[in-house]
Amino acid sequence: MTEAAKPRVLVTAADLAPAALELLRDYQVEYAGARFSEEQLAGLVERHDPVALIVRYGQITPRVIGAGKSLRVISKHGSGTDNIDRDAAAARGIAVKAAVGANAAAVAEHAIALLLACAKSIVAMNARMHSGHWDKATHKSIELRGKTLGLIGLGAIGRNTAAIAHSMGMRILGHDPYARDLPDSIAAVPLDRIWAEADAISLHAPLTDETRCVINADTLARCRDGVIIVNTARGGLIDEPALAAAARSGKVASAGLDSYAQEPPPADHPYYGIPNLILSPHVGGVTRDAYVSMGTAAANNVLAVLGDTKQVFNGGTVQ
Known part of the structure; x- marks a missing residue:
């Protein structure tokens, strides 16, 4: 032919x-x-x-x-x-x-990389070191062992993320109304428990009418002070101005973000210029x-x- x-x-x-x-x-x-x-x-x-x-x-x-x-x-x-x-x-x-x-393994690895970067201040310390600073006497990072990770979405990527986090000694709470046959390491819970108990929240849900802006001003207010947010799924899962405001106020200690409501984000995107937001250009699965x-x-x-x-x-x- x-x-x-x-x-x-x-x-x-x-x-x-x-x-x-x-x-x-x-x-x-x-x-x-x-x-x-x-x-x-x-x-x-x-x-x-x-x-x-x-x-x-x-x-x-x-x-x-x-x-x-x-x-x-x-x-x-x-x-x-x-x-x-x-x-x-x-x-x-x-x-x-x-x-x-x-691409489940790739995205899960990226989610954990962003989580670790947030908890360990990797990006900020790298910038400080390159500027000639030595912050050993003043820096304190977050130890994830024993902390609670809340997962929203328990498909292949969410489960891969849970497996890695569990191996690090984290307690795993997960919410997904469609998930079945979860491993014993994941406790299936309603969203209210994730807002109340999670030290870090990682998003792995599809973007639907039900999940759009699941992270918003109201749900962030119900989270623990100093919560970490990770999103390697869809940007529309987050009310982006609300997350930016929470990051500026300290309600959100840091966030690792790989997806955005508009891609590439516009030049005036609310995330830009906020030092405790770690951004990557939707490359989790790449x-x-x-x-x-x-x-x-x-x-x-x-x-x-x-x-x-x-x-x-x-x-x-x-x-």
Whole structure:
């Protein structure tokens, strides 16, 4: 089959792991690039008429979905699908799939890294050292052993985070109305107990109408003084001005944040300039290993929907 005759898969990024491309060898893979507008993406969908979208970046809106006549599956290069309009896809009979668990270890490690950075003042001490200061006589960090970690969301990432924290001697409280068969190390509790008892709270929930701004002025007020907040899930889980105010007041001792309501955040974002907020650019799941596992899982999800049984499974979870 010539390249021109192959059905097309459009990737909303500039690249895809070689192992994923091998799985898609019977398809012509096109790329949207690293940055694009809704209009540009819709134009690419109309032009290439792909049978599948593999979504790494960008919002997949009704306009984008409606631009493709042959589109049959939208496959997320990751676990969260809140940037895909599932209703618009369902209305056209287009399947939406996620690479569930493919980056769980990577994101959990990043959550723990942010938690440790907050508890141990790593970023601030690094800056002080580079400025010639030696704060050994005055610095006191937080020991996490024996402290309580509250997890909101107990999917693969939340459970991986819990396992690492438990191995550090932390007490684990978790809230997830859909979680089943939890390990004995996680105590399933209502949110009220997390606000009241957690020394640190880590977010691992999807962004839904129920979870939007679950961290807000009211819930922060009910937390322990000096609580640590970690978010490696979705920025919309947090009322960002409320968290900024709590960090400035000291109600929140520090926060480690990897996701934002708008990405990239605007230049006047309320987090900027607050020294006890540690920020990273939504890279929790961006490791060399996760890049491959998410790519192959996304490719396998495409093939599963298209009924292409000629391909050989090569890592990742088809969901």
